[in-house]
Amino acid sequence: METGKEEIHDSQFNMSGYCFVIGSCVACGVPLNFNPNRVPSIRVNGEREPLCRGCFAQWNTIHRTSKGLEPIALDPQAYSPEPEEAV
Numbered sequence: 001m002e003t004g005k006e007e008i009h010d011s012q013f014n015m016s017g018y019c020f021v022i023g024s025c026v027a028c029g030v031p032l033n034f035n036p037n038r039v040p041s042i043r044v045n046g047e048r049e050p051l052c053r054g055c056f057a058q059w060n061t062i063h064r065t066s067k068g069l070e071p072i073a074l075d076p077q078a079y080s081p082e083p084e085e086a087v
């Protein structure tokens with residue numbers, strides 16, 4: 001068995017060239033990978049906090065469709081990595 005330095009080989013953290021944030025939904029707390037530029041978010045204490053798909057759909061129902069407004073469209077890339085050059 002080798003001792004000393006260990007390298008972590010985890011495909012989740014080996015995505016050079018992409019910007020991808022790992023966090024959790026501010027509303028329900030579900031773990032979430034998201035694109036910080038495209039994910040739907042709400043402001044909490046001045047900070048933009050991400051919403052998961054389910055909570056975003058609920059937000060749309062509460063704030064949009066229940067008032068007769070068109071729902072806000074979810075960006076198709078909201079939960080996908082962003083190529084680095086677009087960040």
Ligand SMILES: [Zn+2]
Nearest residue numbers: 025028052055
């Ligand atoms: Zn949620």
